Amino acid sequence: MPNKNYQEIPGKTVERLSQYRRILYDSIHQGKMNIYSHELAKMMNLTSVQVRRDLMLIGYSGSQSKGYVIKDLVALIGNIIDSKQGQKIIVVGMGNLGRAITSYFSGKREKLSIVAAFDNDLQKTDRVVSGVPCYHINKLKDYIQEEGVSIAVLTVAPEATHEVAKLLLDAGIKGILNYTSVPIKVPEGVFLEEYDIVTSLEKLAFMVKAE
Amino acid sequence: MPNKNYQEIPGKTVERLSQYRRILYDSIHQGKMNIYSHELAKMMNLTSVQVRRDLMLIGYSGSQSKGYVIKDLVALIGNIIDSKQGQKIIVVGMGNLGRAITSYFSGKREKLSIVAAFDNDLQKTDRVVSGVPCYHINKLKDYIQEEGVSIAVLTVAPEATHEVAKLLLDAGIKGILNYTSVPIKVPEGVFLEEYDIVTSLEKLAFMVKAE
DNA sequence: ATCGAATTGTGAAATATTTATCAACACGAA
């Protein structure tokens, strides 16, 4: 496998690769060995051209008669999106959303695990919540640095967002997934994804409304 | 205000309009009357050109000296993304995520409200959960049709996704926000947004990892 | 009055992403 410059894979393609992999796991469990682009496309609700384009971008080739070999494809996707040594994630803010994400994600991925949670509510700290240890926020910086945490999921109250984001950045976090409604700013070299439920609902409402 | 063809506003712009509005609400509360594109941009972590382009697309003009009049802009955004008569949302699946979304969203928007939840667990049904009435899933279809629900948030277990999606579509739902890990398909005329936490985390992990 | 600094609005360019199209190939059937 040649050293492709995977850095240049479009973000949208990375997202789809993650989803391809999940669907392919299911297919393996169903005993399937090979799959055609149009089959994968149908399961993801895309076009087959899109699937082939994505696989072309990661340098995977199938055969014209059998399509793609599922286990090879899964392995290649793993090589691309997983980090060899694994990556640690923490959840900051154990309200409803923080707990939902923690329990939903736990155990889903081998190379990517939620290792701890943080909150400022003494009712929640120093105990196991949704399957992970929850510490007080004043231990955040030390924990990140000692454990080598690279990614934080931010689910604190809006008014705490900037303060906590600063803590994370000071501690040297590499990626933040911000689920608060407050946009944050990160320096060069730190990656940020923001997602807001209200925005998604409003967008959908806009598309739906005909008037 | 001329009848612009708002249908043609790019999806990305709609998302930002929703966020502009929220930030502008905050600014109003702080007593601000006017705002410049670069101020709004900074708060959203965008460029000022992007802000001006978005406002151009919705036909709003500011003044070169005072920038934009916040309350007019908020009103215009409301005219565009809100539906006059309001829209009803239901949440289907009251696990952790469903409850988190419900309690997070409730009361956030005047024209957009979560009116009910549905689950198949008798422990949860026929009582108020996270502030909204929760019914058994077998009442889903009737409720949608009688109440004129246009949008559903799907937070059921993966294995139930297709079945519940079919119920929603049969009942004539107009938009689905799918938070399950299973992609679904909707017919022409129904709008779909899919979001998956695992995918977001994997994408971020990919970007973060340097190796 | 005139200048200079700051701002908006927008055509054009750049970039990102998706889709169309089709040659090349592989295989099974006749």
Place this chain on the structure above:
DNA sequence: TTCGTGTTGATAAATATTTCACAATTCGAT
């Protein structure tokens, strides 16, 4: 063997989105 069908891989075209660059405007200072 030859034909027909169905598939991949890839170039080119189309579409979507962001950014550049700058003319036009406004207003305060001199």
